[in-house]
Amino acid sequence: MTDKYTQALHKIDVLHEEDPKIITSPSSPTPIPYELHYANKMTKYLTLREPSAPETLRLAIRAQHLKRWEVPRSSYPATKLGYHAWRSGLQKRQADMAEAICREVGYSPEEASRVAALVRKEGLKGGDPQTQVLEDVACLVFLDDQFEEFEKGYDEEKVVGILKKTWAKMSEQGRELALKIDMSNRAKSLVVRALEE
Known part of the structure; x- marks a missing residue:
């Protein structure tokens, strides 16, 4: 990895x-800011999913939730449209911050712009393989780190529907990794049900 990468990663993590x-968790027994924990999980799954990922993708992965806590979900209407507006707004904001950091440390405008495009998940429907890797990693972290807490807030039908959507977003490589995640019996049973329906 280049000096630019090390500097950019440090700046991103300082913000995290x-x-x-x-929080504390089995993977973070020492208290750690949640978004730094999340970024560490993203990097862990990127290493499993695409060990030879270029610096631009590594930085986009690391910047996925950059300062997300500053824009709570409650700042948008509690509707489906409100949710999508919140997600789009976050992606743009996080991409702009990541791009600025990359330019500060000496990445070219094209490289910095690529990081921002990946943070925004551009090209996902167009078959961009790196954006698909990012999507796989985000889904894997959701399943590994957030799903068990998340599913407690919804009825089973809703949770199974969300799992189906998550599975549909993932590539075959992502799905293979997802099946290896250690989950509680209840979480596993919900995943199995989602895959069988």
């Missing part, structure tokens, strides 16, 4: 460290 939500 500002997250006021502190």
Whole structure:
């Protein structure tokens, strides 16, 4: 990895460290800001999914939730349209911050713009393989790190529907990794049901 990459990664992680939500978990037994924990999980799954990923993809993966806590879901209407507007707004905001960091440390405008495009998940429907890797990694982290807590807030039918949508977003390589995630019996049973329907 280049010096530019190391500098950019450090700047991104310094921002993650500002997250006021502190957690502990089996993978982070020492208290850690949640978004730094999330970024570490993203990098872990990127290493499993695409060990030879270029620096631009590594940085986009690391910047996925950059300062996300500053724009809570409650700042948008509690509707489907509100949810999509919130997600789109976050993607643009995070992409702009990541692009600025990349330019600050010496990446070319094209490289910085590529990082931003990946953060925004551009080209996902157009078959961009790197954007698909990013989508796989985000889905894997959801299943590994967020799903068990998330599913407690919804009825089973809703959860199974969300699992089906998550599975549909993933490539075959992503799905293979997903099936290896260690989950509670309840979470596993919901995944199995989603895959069987």
